[in-house]
Amino acid sequence: MAKKKQKQQPNQRHTQEAATEAKASLGSLKDMLNADAVSKLKQLEKDMKSENERKAKEAEEQKRHEQEARERNKSFAELLDDYEKKGGGKFN
16 A cells, blocks of 8 residues: 555645646736726716716716706695795785
8 A cells, every 4th residue: 555655645745746837827827816806897887877877967968857847836825835834824
């Protein structure tokens, strides 16, 4: 059995050295990929922020238009009620 272990050790050393070399070369490749991925993620983040801001502005604008439309479509009684609720009535 001792002979079998001795035969395996050189093969293990060779595979360990190959693995170490592969890790070293992958390390630099990994760093390059990480830098590229980080820049892409930052750009994506900027794009998402600008898209969210645009959507928020559009929603605010839509809400304002809807409010204006409701104001235009109020009846005289509704306008009078609103005026009285605000304390602008004749006898307040």
